[in-house]
Amino acid sequence: MSRSMLDLWVGFFVAIGIAAILFLALKVGNLVSFGATPGYRLEAAFDNIGGLKLRAPVKAAGVVVGRVERIRFDTKTYQAVVTMKIDEGNKFTADTIASVLTSGLLGEVYVGLDVGGDTKMLDDGARIGKTQSAVVLEKLIGQFLFDKAAAGAGK
């Protein structure tokens, strides 16, 4: 095999090898998210987000309409402010309720949007007013035990 042909093959091999490392870094490891879909942002403040993570899905009627982009703690209100990126074309009414939900007992945590009946729509950067926090299982059990004890004492 001639030397230039050999160089060509080696160059091709090294190029696709580096492309593979880049693919692992960017697409699998998500070093930088690329291929950003067009969309707009909505904010929602929760008292407790439970196990919500970045890039968790945002679902309306069970359909994924966006992803959680940013989670931060508001030191003024002591609430978690979740910024969601909603895919283009999905509009939500101004009285939409956002809640942190879990699919199944061990499933992923996601934000559910329940649409109301308002005629006004939420714009880019708008804050969802009505929110429902994540259900923390320990608190629920504690509440249940407390209610049981209270019911027992009342007899």
Next chain:
Amino acid sequence: MPSADLGAVAGSLRRLGGLVTDHLERLGYSARFFVAVVANTPAAFRRLHLTLREIYFSGVLSLVIILISGLFVGMVLALQGFDVLQRYGADQSLGVLVALSLVRELGPVVAGLLFASRAGSAITAEIGLMKATEQLAAMEMMAVDPLARVVTPRFWGGVISMPLLAALFSTLGVFGAYIVGVRLIGIDAGAFWGNMQSAVDFQKDVLNGVIKSVVFGVAVSLIAVFEGYNAKPTAEGVSSATTRTVVLSSLAILALDFVLTVFMFRGVA
């Protein structure tokens, strides 16, 4: 105690001691050999086309086996992973399972094992045969250092090829899992990629996988050139050296993988 029994015990002790010192000597010699290879690197890189040729033989010609194996390993992982995950309603995490197992372990290890049997054995056989046909001795007669001319390019060819092959293996594996998981089984593509991206860390997972594959590349290439260079210059010697390369490389990969994993993922859930 009868003296015959004592003699037998002493004999077996002597054999055991001889075995240990032989292996220790070989280990020390291989370390010296490694230093010599590294010392010859500048001389070898001055004739870069020699190393490029070895990248062609070790890397490019291993592409087909690596790509096809990666694709099938990914597809099988997806099928098996889905079967277990769906019992817990966690089939959305299929991407995470496949990507983490490939990037952290299977990519470097399986690509390393394939590389050892495909390229390492070929290197050993080639160098061993050159020695058996006295080509290496002829080079020395012409004042050409066979370490710089034959051994070092093959070593670096393997070291450079290995991480690229491992990355390609992982990439094709993820792609195979995508075909089976998303196209055939029908997992949501967004969940497949999204969960994968939120679980796979660049430094902790991808970079550590690349480091592993570099270490395996050094180990396999060193064993291959060492066994070839020190093969008995007979047909039998070359064949047993080739076998030793594959066996030793595979064991070295698996043992090194454990050591590296302990260092990299200790205490990491």
